[in-house]
Amino acid sequence: MKIEGGFCPRFHKAVELIGRRWTGAIIRVLLSGPARFTELAAAVPGLSDRLLSERLRELEDEAIVERVDTGGHEAYALTKKGRELTPVLDSLGQWAERWIAFEPATRSASRRAS
Amino acid sequence: MKIEGGFCPRFHKAVELIGRRWTGAIIRVLLSGPARFTELAAAVPGLSDRLLSERLRELEDEAIVERVDTGGHEAYALTKKGRELTPVLDSLGQWAERWIAFEPATRSASRRAS
Numbered sequence: 730m731k732i733e734g735g736f737c738p739r740f741h742k743a744v745e746l747i748g749r750r751w752t753g754a755i756i757r758v759l760l761s762g763p764a765r766f767t768e769l770a771a772a773v774p775g776l777s778d779r780l781l782s783e784r785l786r787e788l789e790d791e792a793i794v795e796r797v798d799t800g801g802h803e804a805y806a807l808t809k810k811g812r813e814l815t816p817v818l819d820s821l822g823q824w825a826e827r828w829i830a831f832e833p834a835t836r837s838a839s840r841r842a843s
Numbered sequence: 844m845k846i847e848g849g850f851c852p853r854f855h856k857a858v859e860l861i862g863r864r865w866t867g868a869i870i871r872v873l874l875s876g877p878a879r880f881t882e883l884a885a886a887v888p889g890l891s892d893r894l895l896s897e898r899l900r901e902l903e904d905e906a907i908v909e910r911v912d913t914g915g916h917e918a919y920a921l922t923k924k925g926r927e928l929t930p931v932l933d934s935l936g937q938w939a940e941r942w943i944a945f946e947p948a949t950r951s952a953s954r955r956a957s
Contacts, residue, residue, distance in 0.1 A: 736887055741868050743939035744932075748862005754855050773850055810942045816934045818858075824931055825857035828924045 746791060747814070751776050751784050756793065756811060757818055763797055763806035860905060861928070865890050865898050870907070870925060871932055877911055877920035 747753055751773065758764060758772045770781055785805055788794035793811040797804050807814075861867055865887065872878060872886045884895055899919060902908035907925040911918050921928075 736868060736872070737936070737939070739939040739943040740871060740932075740936050742943050743935055744862055744867030745864060747935070748858055748867065750859060753858030753862065754850060757854060758850070813938055813942065817931065817938055818854075820930045820934055821857055821861070822851070822854050824927055825851070825853040828927065829853040829856050 746793075747817070749784070749787070751780060752788065753818065753821075755781070755784055755788070756807070756814060757822075759794065759805060759807045759811065760815060760818065763799055763804040765799075765802055765804045769805065860907075861931070863898070863901070865894060866902065867932065867935075869895070869898055869902070870921070870928060871936075873908065873919060873921045873925065874929060874932065877913055877918040879913075879916055879918045883919065 747756070754773045754776070755769060758769060764772065766778075766781070766785075769785075770776065770778055773781070785794060788811070789796070791810075792808055793814070794805050795808050797806045861870070868887045868890070869883060872883060878886065880892075880895070880899075883899075884890065884892055887895070899908060902925070903910070905924075906922055907928070908919050909922050911920045
C-alpha cells in the first residue's frame with residue numbers, strides 16, 4: 730500500500746488559506762464583482778465587521794483581493810489570482826449541492842428519534 | 844453594485860470542512876488509495892497522532908472517510924462522497940502550483956534585503 734500522493738506544502742497552504750473561517754464565503758461573494766465593505770457584511774450573515782476586516786486584510790496580503798475605486802467609493806475586488814479560484818469554488822459548490830444536507834443536525838436527530 | 848452570489852450555507856459548510864487544519868492534506872493522501880494510520884501519519888509531516896485521530900473521526904462522521912480491512916489490517920479509505928472531492932482538490936492543486944510560492948516568506952525577505 731504505497732502513498733503516491735505525497736505532501737505538497739503549496740497545496741497545504743492553499744487549502745488552509747481558502748478554508749479559513751469565512752474566507753471562502755467572502756471570495757464567493759466577490760466572484761460576482763466588486764463589493765463595498767457594507768455590502769460584503771450584508772451578504773455574509775453571521776460575519777462580524779471585525780472578522781470581515783481581518784479576513785479582507787489577509788486576502789489583500791495574499792494578493793487575492795485588492796481595493797478598487799468605484800465611482801468615488803472604495804470597494805473590494807478579486808485580483809487575477811483571486812478570480813482564478815473560480816473553478817475551485819465552482820466544483821466545491823457542486824460537491825456541496827450534491828453531498829451536504831441543508832440542516833444535517835436536525836435531520837439526523839429526527840431520524841434517530843423515529 | 845449588486846451582490847448576485849448570495850450566501851449558501853451548504854457551500855459555507857463544505858469549504859470550512861475541507862479547509863480545516865490538515866483535513867485537505869489527509870484527503871489528498873487518501874485520493875491515492877486506502878492508507879493505514881501510520882502511513883497517513885508518515886505522509887503528512889508535522890501532523891501529530893492526536894490531531895490525525897481527531898481529523899479522521901470528523902471525516903468518518905461526515906461520511907467522507909470509512910474504515911476498511913486490507914488483508915487483516917485496518918485502513919482508512921475515501922467513500923464515494925470523499926472520492927467526489929477529486930475535481931475540487933485537483934483544481935485547487937493547479938491553482939496552488941500557479942500562485943503559491945514555495946517559500947514566500949524567505950523570498951520576500953531576500954527581495955527586501957537586495
